[in-house]
Amino acid sequence: MFCPTSHPPEVHLSVSSRSYRGRHSGRHRAPSRGLRLPRAFGAGFVLPTTAAAALVVTATGASVAESAAPPTFDLNGQQTAMARTQEAADEATSTEIAVRRADAALSSAALQGRAEAQQRAARAAKRKAAQEAKARAEAERRAKKWVRPISVWNVTSNFGWRWGKNHDGMDLGAPTGTPLVAMSKGKVIKAGWEDSFGYKVAILYWDGSVSWYAHMSRIDVAAGQEVLPGEQVGLVGNTGHSFGSHLHLEMQAAPTGDNPLDPVPWLKDHGLW
Ligand SMILES: [Zn+2]
Incomplete structure (x- = not known):
């Protein structure tokens, strides 16, 4: 059959x-x-x-x-019921799958969004760090450059023997009130009156050099203060043992003591001569 x-x-x-x-x-x-x-x-x-x-x-x-x-x-009825059950099951399954897919798509999108945000933040941080490093390098470069203490460069007396004794510095003639600036990045180690020097500012620079400015008419900095190249520290004058307005520039071998050096070789070494 x-x-x-x-x-x-x-x-x-x-x-x-x-x-x-x-x-x-x-x-x-x-x-x-x-x-x-x-x-x-x-x-x-x-x-x-x-x-x-x-x-x-x-x-x-x-x-x-x-x-x-x-x-x-009633086999037909049984079949129909089974088919309906299967249909319902299929529908439930496909609905569940659709929901799962939607959930997965959402969480995937969320994850991707987060990842992209993180990447953007990382890129921004990297850019910022690079800019900051560049700015620091530029600031450092600027801080370590050397400039003349006075814009008027008129040497009136050199280092060496003069009038029966050693002249410990270099004299640069300039009108009273001419701005005097730090030659580079450094720290003021003295600012005040000192006998024949009159008003005096001593600066210890980043490379260990020490400058003394004497006979100043005004002091604009205090001892311990950090200074940068070109930063004004006071004004040219005629104070102390001085005959005529000028800057007495002295370069010292060390922050303490009194061991003057000829400024000219030093100025040449620092590109200022
Ligand atoms: Zn002098």
């Missing part, structure tokens, strides 16, 4: 063989009275869909001859 293995197994008849043996008594009374099926159609038997419909007709036809009550074996 039909071969059970020649069709795809779509429907499983979960009726027990006992139910179909036509025994009507007891708790295992079959819902379809009098229906008889061959033993081969027992529990677990796989009934293909198309074959199932044919079987119902055949089985029903057979049982009708033996029983007054026609069987109500």
Whole structure:
């Protein structure tokens, strides 16, 4: 009649063989009275869909001859219910998948957004650090440059023997009130009156050089103060043992003591001569 293995197994008849043996008594009374099926159609038997419909007709036809009550074996209804269940399950699954995908897309977008924000922040930080490093380098370069203490460069007396004794510095003639500036980055180690020097400012520079400015008419800095190249420290004057307005510039070998150096070689070494 039909071969059970020649069709795809779509429907499983979960009726027990006992139910179909036509025994009507007891708790295992079959819902379809009098229906008889061959033993081969027992529990677990796989009934293909198309074959199932044919079987119902055949089985029903057979049982009708033996029983007054026609069987109500509603395989089609069962199939429809199963199909509906499957449909609902499929729908639920696809809805769940869609929700999961949406969630995944959202969290992926959020993660990507965060990652991009982090990358932007990292790039900005890197740019800022580079700018700061450049600014520091530029500031350092500017801080370490050397400038003349006075814009008017008029040497009136050199370092060396003069009037029976050593002249410990170089005299640069300039009008009183001419601005005097620090020659480079350094620290003021003295600012005040000192006997024949009159008003005097001593600066220790970043490379260890020490300058003394004497006979000043005004002092604009205090001892301990940091100065930068070109920063005004006071004004040219004629104070102390001085005959005429000028800057007495003295270069010292050390921050302490009195060991004057000839300013000219020093000025040459520092590109100021
Ligand atoms: Zn002098």
